Amino acid sequence: MSAPISRKQLSAAGLLNKARRFFAKIPDPCDGKITLVDYLMSGLALFGLKYPSLLQFEHDSREETTRANLHALYGIERAPSDTRFRERLDAFDPSQLLPLYKALFADLQRGKGLEGFEYLDGHYLLSLDGTGYFSSTKVHCPQCGEKHHRNGTTTYYHQMLGAVLVHPDHSEVFPLAPEPILKQDGARKNDCERNAAKRLLADLRRAHPHLKLIVVEDALASNAPHIRQLQELNLRFILGAKPSDHTHLFAWVAATPETREVEFTDAKGVRHRFRYLNGAPLNESNFDLEVNFLEYWEHTPDGKVTHFSWVTDFTIDDSNLMTLMRGARARWKVENETFNTLENQGYHFEHNFGHGNNNLSTVLMHLMMLAFLIDQIQQRGCRLFQAALTAAQSKTRLWRKLRARFDLCLIPDWDTLYRSIIQPPLLPLPPDTS
Ligand SMILES: [Zn+2]
Numbered sequence: 001m002s003a004p005i006s007r008k009q010l011s012a013a014g015l016l017n018k019a020r021r022f023f024a025k026i027p028d029p030c031d032g033k034i035t036l037v038d039y040l041m042s043g044l045a046l047f048g049l050k051y052p053s054l055l056q057f058e059h060d061s062r063e064e065t066t067r068a069n070l071h072a073l074y075g076i077e078r079a080p081s082d083t084r085f086r087e088r089l090d091a092f093d094p095s096q097l098l099p100l101y102k103a104l105f106a107d108l109q110r111g112k113g114l115e116g117f118e119y120l121d122g123h124y125l126l127s128l129d130g131t132g133y134f135s136s137t138k139v140h141c142p143q144c145g146e147k148h149h150r151n152g153t154t155t156y157y158h159q160m161l162g163a164v165l166v167h168p169d170h171s172e173v174f175p176l177a178p179e180p181i182l183k184q185d186g187a188r189k190n191d192c193e194r195n196a197a198k199r200l201l202a203d204l205r206r207a208h209p210h211l212k213l214i215v216v217e218d219a220l221a222s223n224a225p226h227i228r229q230l231q232e233l234n235l236r237f238i239l240g241a242k243p244s245d246h247t248h249l250f251a252w253v254a255a256t257p258e259t260r261e262v263e264f265t266d267a268k269g270v271r272h273r274f275r276y277l278n279g280a281p282l283n284e285s286n287f288d289l290e291v292n293f294l295e296y297w298e299h300t301p302d303g304k305v306t307h308f309s310w311v312t313d314f315t316i317d318d319s320n321l322m323t324l325m326r327g328a329r330a331r332w333k334v335e336n337e338t339f340n341t342l343e344n345q346g347y348h349f350e351h352n353f354g355h356g357n358n359n360l361s362t363v364l365m366h367l368m369m370l371a372f373l374i375d376q377i378q379q380r381g382c383r384l385f386q387a388a389l390t391a392a393q394s395k396t397r398l399w400r401k402l403r404a405r406f407d408l409c410l411i412p413d414w415d416t417l418y419r420s421i422i423q424p425p426l427l428p429l430p431p432d433t434s
Pocket residue numbers: 140141142143144145156157158355
């Protein structure tokens with residue numbers, strides 16, 4: 001938790017209102033009783049309140065208290081049943097949700113929530129990585145990836161490529177629109193992920209034509225076609241590069257007299273050792289594609305040595321070694337602060353809310369990511385949320401407290417809900433008439 005910023009549009013009420021108005025503009029071939037807005041807002045409530053299952057959400061939303069609260073806080077007129085929810089969203093085209101990531105991001109920018117997130121030369125760090133969001137040994141569709149096991153069973157799965165704005169000094173991360181990795185993309189896993197990256201980056205540039213970004217990725221990304229696309233889209237990069245994938249590059253660096261080595265020990269006793277060379281050919285078959293090479297060893301006082309190597313388009317000199325190294329290593333935040341948070345801090349990511357026959361699992365993945373983005377923006381820019389999180393001591397406890405109150409009392413607005421966690425009120429009981 002950081003910066004003392006607090007803006008109306010960075011509060012739950014403002015962000016959910018933005019989502020609601022966005023959903024209302026999507027053409028809705030209404031099934032008569034429940035509007036598309038109510039289906040989609042129910043999805044945001046399901047993940048926003050961290051319900052463990054759709055069934056539990058349905059049970060609760062039949063109760064008068066929860067129904068009234070869903071109306072007051074999420075603007076839901078009528079929450080759908082578990083079955084209707086799955087059917088309607090299975091038929092919904094998930095790409096219609098993508099502009100909402102940008103709209104929420106624009107609020108974050110306007111509310112100055114990104115102040116302090118620029119990392120190098122006014123650029124933000126954007127970490128890209130793939131992860132799974134559905135898996136089953138039984139349920140599957142034509143888009144499912146397949147893993148065939150030795151014992152003859154098959155695991156079916158869906159994956160996505162996440163793109164998340166990160167900063168080494170801040171705990172918040174902000175996802176931009178993720179891209180599903182589809183089976184049709186190619187027979188091999190890596191083909192799939194690379195093709196998804198191609199679509200994601202092109203869409204990202206269309207959505208954010210002027211955003212100054214440094215893309216940080218793992219070693220799968222340091223290939224010529226990908227680097228050329230990054231250059232074409234005016235995206236800067238720091239990409240992992242393994243010696244085993246880049247024998248030519250490592251040999252080139254070792255044989256070049258201009259290769260420079262720098263070493264120093266910091267106040268904590270950590271020894272930082274760097275080796276770098278600007279303008280090295282990526283590999284033999286792409287000799288004309290020049291990259292700047294950075295290798296790093298971290299020696300901690302307990303004797304542990306960690307080794308990394310990257311390629312970048314930033315010109316490396318003695319003054320930016322630490323900055324480039326820390327920026328590259330912030331890549332892990334897509335896993336640690338995003339996917340792990342979704343998995344272990346109440347969002348029930350990878351827990352199957354439903355697969356459907358068409359789009360359900362992808363629609364649910366987006367609604368979960370959007371609910372996560374809304375939480376992250378609040379954490380960055382809403383003082384009440386920050387204070388409630390401090391009072392609750394952990395995310396998991398905060399979600400539990402939110403939902404407990406949701407079940408128990410009538411809540412007029414988000415401010416009251418958060419205040420009740422910061423300073424729990426005395427519950428006024430009805431008079432004893434026994
Ligand atoms: Zn599937």
